[in-house]
Amino acid sequence: MRLAGQSAEDESVLRLAPGCDPAHLSLSPAEGFLLSRIDGRTPRGVLRRIGALPPADIDRCLERWLEAGVLERVRASARSAAGAPPPAPAPAAPALPALDPSLEIGLELQRELLDFAARLDRSYHEILGIAKDADERAIKKAYFAWSKRLHPDRYFRRRIGPFAPLVEACFRKLLEAYELLSDPQTRGEVQARPVRAADAPPARRSSLEARRRLRERVGALAFAARATEERRRKAKSFFEAGMAAFAKERWLEAAGAVRLAIAFDLENAVFRERFAEVQRRAHEERAKALQKQAEGALELRDFPQALRLFEEAVHYRPADPELAMRAAKIAQALGELRKAKELAAHAVELAPDHAAYRRTLGLVYRDAGLAANAKRELEAALRCDPSDAEAKAGLRGL
Amino acid sequence: MGRVIGIDLGTTNSCVAVLENGQPSVIPNSGGYKTTPSMFAITQDGKRLVGHLAKRQAITNARNTVFAAKRLIGRRFDSEEVQRSQELCAYEIVRGPNDDARIQVGGKTFTCPEVAAFILREMRRVAEEYLGEPVGEAVITVPAYFNDAQRQCTKDAGKIAGLEVLRIVNEPTAAAMAYGFNRSGDEKVAVYDLGGGTFDVSILEMSEGVIEVLATAGNTFLGGEDFDRRLVKHLLEGFRESEGIDLSGDAMALQRLKDAAEKAKCDLSGRERVEVNLPFIATGPGGPVHLSVELTRETLERLVDDIVQGTLKIVDQCMTDAGLGREQIDQVILVGGQTRMPLVQQAVAEHFGKRPHKGVNPDEVVAVGAAIQGETLVTQDDNLLLLDVTPLSLGIATFGGHFAKLIERNTTVPVAKSHIFTTTRDNQSAVKIRVLQGESDVAQENDLLGEFVLSGIRPARKGEPEIDVSFDIDANGIVSVSARDLATGKEQSITVNATGTLSEEEIHKIIEEQELYEVQLKE
Numbered sequence: 038m039r040l041a042g043q044s045a046e047d048e049s050v051l052r053l054a055p056g057c058d059p060a061h062l063s064l065s066p067a068e069g070f071l072l073s074r075i076d077g078r079t080p081r082g083v084l085r086r087i088g089a090l091p092p093a094d095i096d097r098c099l100e101r102w103l104e105a106g107v108l109e110r111v112r113a114s115a116r117s118a119a120g121a122p123p124p125a126p127a128p129a130a131p132a133l134p135a136l137d138p139s140l141e142i143g144l145e146l147q148r149e150l151l152d153f154a155a156r157l158d159r160s161y162h163e164i165l166g167i168a169k170d171a172d173e174r175a176i177k178k179a180y181f182a183w184s185k186r187l188h189p190d191r192y193f194r195r196r197i198g199p200f201a202p203l204v205e206a207c208f209r210k211l212l213e214a215y216e217l218l219s220d221p222q223t224r225g226e227v228q229a230r231p232v233r234a235a236d237a238p239p240a241r242r243s244s245l246e247a248r249r250r251l252r253e254r255v256g257a258l259a260f261a262a263r264a265t266e267e268r269r270r271k272a273k274s275f276f277e278a279g280m281a282a283f284a285k286e287r288w289l290e291a292a293g294a295v296r297l298a299i300a301f302d303l304e305n306a307v308f309r310e311r312f313a314e315v316q317r318r319a320h321e322e323r324a325k326a327l328q329k330q331a332e333g334a335l336e337l338r339d340f341p342q343a344l345r346l347f348e349e350a351v352h353y354r355p356a357d358p359e360l361a362m363r364a365a366k367i368a369q370a371l372g373e374l375r376k377a378k379e380l381a382a383h384a385v386e387l388a389p390d391h392a393a394y395r396r397t398l399g400l401v402y403r404d405a406g407l408a409a410n411a412k413r414e415l416e417a418a419l420r421c422d423p424s425d426a427e428a429k430a431g432l433r434g435l
Numbered sequence: 436m437g438r439v440i441g442i443d444l445g446t447t448n449s450c451v452a453v454l455e456n457g458q459p460s461v462i463p464n465s466g467g468y469k470t471t472p473s474m475f476a477i478t479q480d481g482k483r484l485v486g487h488l489a490k491r492q493a494i495t496n497a498r499n500t501v502f503a504a505k506r507l508i509g510r511r512f513d514s515e516e517v518q519r520s521q522e523l524c525a526y527e528i529v530r531g532p533n534d535d536a537r538i539q540v541g542g543k544t545f546t547c548p549e550v551a552a553f554i555l556r557e558m559r560r561v562a563e564e565y566l567g568e569p570v571g572e573a574v575i576t577v578p579a580y581f582n583d584a585q586r587q588c589t590k591d592a593g594k595i596a597g598l599e600v601l602r603i604v605n606e607p608t609a610a611a612m613a614y615g616f617n618r619s620g621d622e623k624v625a626v627y628d629l630g631g632g633t634f635d636v637s638i639l640e641m642s643e644g645v646i647e648v649l650a651t652a653g654n655t656f657l658g659g660e661d662f663d664r665r666l667v668k669h670l671l672e673g674f675r676e677s678e679g680i681d682l683s684g685d686a687m688a689l690q691r692l693k694d695a696a697e698k699a700k701c702d703l704s705g706r707e708r709v710e711v712n713l714p715f716i717a718t719g720p721g722g723p724v725h726l727s728v729e730l731t732r733e734t735l736e737r738l739v740d741d742i743v744q745g746t747l748k749i750v751d752q753c754m755t756d757a758g759l760g761r762e763q764i765d766q767v768i769l770v771g772g773q774t775r776m777p778l779v780q781q782a783v784a785e786h787f788g789k790r791p792h793k794g795v796n797p798d799e800v801v802a803v804g805a806a807i808q809g810e811t812l813v814t815q816d817d818n819l820l821l822l823d824v825t826p827l828s829l830g831i832a833t834f835g836g837h838f839a840k841l842i843e844r845n846t847t848v849p850v851a852k853s854h855i856f857t858t859t860r861d862n863q864s865a866v867k868i869r870v871l872q873g874e875s876d877v878a879q880e881n882d883l884l885g886e887f888v889l890s891g892i893r894p895a896r897k898g899e900p901e902i903d904v905s906f907d908i909d910a911n912g913i914v915s916v917s918a919r920d921l922a923t924g925k926e927q928s929i930t931v932n933a934t935g936t937l938s939e940e941e942i943h944k945i946i947e948e949q950e951l952y953e954v955q956l957k958e
């Protein structure tokens with residue numbers, strides 16, 4: 038939906054001339070409806086589109102009323118500051134925000150929202166912008182169309198500033214209007230009756246204002262919309278929390294927080310850079326913890342558990358040949374030769390000139406019945422350390 | 436910006452989907468399956484397993500394998516549902532400090548959100564592997580008939596799994612979104628969702644990109660597993676009669692029976708009769724005894740017919756709530772694995788007088804809808820809008836044990852409503868606000884979501900103070916309540932902290948602990 042033509046004329050705003058009583062005019066219901074929507078805020082382009090008459094007729098009416106002195110033009114600069122005009126004093130409506138091009142919400146949509154908000158205390162038909170005799174289909178159509186503009190999901194994470202409470206109040210009123218108008222029983226009752234009267238029994242009027250304020254606050258909290266910037270801000274706060282944890286050497290917590298920061302702001306190179314460092318530390322912490330647990334399991338002679346823990350520790354500290362070698366030896370003792378071979382080969386890869394590693398790998402191959410490989414590794418071990426007695430014994434046994 | 440995934444966290448199976456170039460795709464796990472069993476296990480040597488790995492070892496490790504934990508989430512230990520579960524599960528259910536139900540396996544006690552988080556984390560991992568980038572945000576679905584506590588717990592689970600939960604969406608609504616995605620025209624749709632553990636029905640109206648839920652109804656303790664259970668019971672009784680052996684105390688035999696029953700049930704959707712063969716199921720006086728029986732589709736249908744008829748009653752209640760007659764429904768969508776059963780399809784078709792829609796995959800459609808909703812939210816797509824409702828009435832307990840409903844069921848969310856209450860005694864200085872969810876007029880027959888006290892009310896005659904109680908249900912269906920003495924301005928508010936929900940601290944502790952085990956989960 039867009040306005041037909043964005044001319045200066047469309048942008049102009051009209052209001053009722055002070056001291057003029059429209060009751061003296063003789064108007065058709067449609068004209069009366071149009072007049073009721075002139076509130077000193079709604080631009081002409083909007084009036085033309087949502088009035089009950091064809092645009093050309095609306096223009097004719099407006100010109101006629103301007104000539105007759107019923108209406109006057111509002112100066113553009115005064116518009117946003119203009120208070121509620123005489124025919125629509127709106128005690129229950131929150132102060133309307135001004136148009137703000139810096140918000141993540143189009144100016145046209147802002148105008149439509151203001152327009153909706155300005156008639157919150159009118160009859161339910163007027164709120165929905167439908168004729169009094171509108172049928173169920175038309176009511177639903179209007180409800181759906183306005184839902185698309187007023188449902189909080191439409192503004193999910195958008196920065197909409199003062200429009201947040203406004204949208205929320207409008208959506209609630211929309212639901213109320215629809216609820217009452219869509220039910221044939223209540224439809225007759227509320228027909229054309231101003232909303233304020235139906236809102237609460239008179240005895241409660243004194244507390245209405247307090248209730249409204251309370252509701253607004255609760256509602257604004259629940260419906261707070263967030264925006265891209267807020268997403269970045271969130272990423273930043275995760276990152277900062279991560280760095281704080283980092284400073285306190287709580288590496289795991291730090292890694293978790295920075296990971297979340299990256300998820301919220303994938304483009305941020307700083308986060309990624311720091312993540313590598315944080316993750317390294319977190320891994321080291323895990324490796325240490327796991328190694329300690331593994332030693333404990335060894336003491337208890339729970340070898341399968343120790344192997345599992347050592348293996349995990351190797352996963353987190355892959356550059357430590359000694360760790361891999363310890364795991365390899367346990368695996369060998371348990372007869373898990375495939376695992377033992379992998380771990381030993383890993384250690385050898387890290388420290389190719391270490392005789393004991395080569396020897397262990399060779400002996401694992403021997404256990405697995407792979408004589409050629411065993412021979413190769415044991416010979417390599419002897420090249421690194423010709424005095425290695427175990428390697429010699431191993432070779433002889435092949 | 437990271438991608439938003441949609442996760443269908445099911446009772447028996449879970450599924451994850453994402454939108455790629457505007458087209459939804461269901462993400463297969465490393466085994467190539469598009470759904471992953473919602474199972475978690477701890478092996479003898481302390482390994483934690485999730486999904487297919489957990490399922491594979493369930494027979495030999497029944498006591499330490501958790502399935503259908505969704506049935507326990509957000510429930511009190513004393514509730515009928517938990518007690519019923521206890522009889523059927525080989526794993527141990529224990530009472531938590533907040534009277535919530537917790538699960539004991541491998542010598543350790545887990546909260547239900549923790550167990551759900553294991554599954555969610557696995558789904559996140561599946562998605563991350565597929566997308567090749569970290570995933571931080573998700574939309575997670577729950578049965579429409581879940582109450583506030585169950586929703587809160589599911590949200591907590593997401594947090595533990597390292598996910599920002601953008602929205603909790605109702606399963607039938609998600610299915611309708613998937614159906615309505617890229618489809619124009621006005622339609623009234625009924626979604627019949629019979630999953631592993633829950634049953635939901637929703638009536639929706641779609642027009643010009645707006646999907647409005649008219650009404651929803653269901654039973655969070657009725658699903659495909661009840662079918663399995665009937666079949667297990669049938670097999671147990673048959674075996675007792677023919678062999679004189681009672682297997683009901685044997686955890687391993689029960690697990691084998693359960694697996695066999697589930698398989699037989701699925702096979703009977705395509706065939707008229709199947710053989711159930713379980714060799715060496717027990718040892719009798721004369722040596723090993725085998726179970727070998729033939730099951731027919733007719734037998735199965737006879738065993739579960741009343742369950743299926745029961746779902747149709749709920750359908751009727753929902754139609755009444757929506758104010759529609761059966762003939763006004765344009766399309767019927769079947770969701771959930773159990774709707775593959777010919778008896779269910781036939782019963783639904785007869786009930787509505789039309790054949791159900793064939794175009795959606797009942798196992799995947801919910802995750803797809805969740806992904807669509809996630810994408811719609813973050814891209815601020817204004818062509819698709821969901822107007823969902825709260826499934827249960829919300830209110831407070833009043834004098835005499837009555838339930839004053841403030842927000843009726845099937846009210847569109849988000850919604851905020853307030854009402855003024857007063858004191859019942861002269862000079863009463865405090866009131867206790869008990870927040871309830873349910874449909875009974877008797878307060879104690881409803882779910883207690885939480886309670887809080889508003890004190891410091893100025894002395895006055897009874898009936899004079901004005902206490903304004905405001906209720907707020909957000910788009911996730913999650914409730915917050917505040918009460919205010921209008922004379923003093925004193926205010927108390929809570930985000931209703933219900934059974935089994937965790938504090939920030941607890942969540943944080945669990946996250947740390949799970950990180951330690953991450954490598955094991957990756958196995």
